[in-house]
Amino acid sequence: MEATSCPRCGSKAAVPIVYGLPGERLMARLAAGEVRLGGCGVGPRDPEWHCKACGNDWRVSGPGYPRRRPL
Numbered sequence: 432m433e434a435t436s437c438p439r440c441g442s443k444a445a446v447p448i449v450y451g452l453p454g455e456r457l458m459a460r461l462a463a464g465e466v467r468l469g470g471c472g473v474g475p476r477d478p479e480w481h482c483k484a485c486g487n488d489w490r491v492s493g494p495g496y497p498r499r500r501p502l
């Protein structure tokens with residue numbers, strides 16, 4: 432996973448937002464605060480990153496960006 436900085440505050444404390452049901456490894460990363468759980472539904476406008484410094488949510492890819500379907 433490529434490191435991303437927040438477009439609003441520039442903090443490096445950005446974590447990817449994951450959608451769908453988390454597995455065991457993902458649950459561990461959630462507990463460690465390395466990722467943020469976005470929920471079961473995902474749409475083309477849902478954010479992909481979350482800033483832990485300022486709470487900003489954003490996405491880096493436009494609509495139609497190829498992505499795996501959630502479970």
Ligand SMILES: [Zn+2]
Binds near residue numbers: 439482483485
């Ligand atoms: Zn921020």
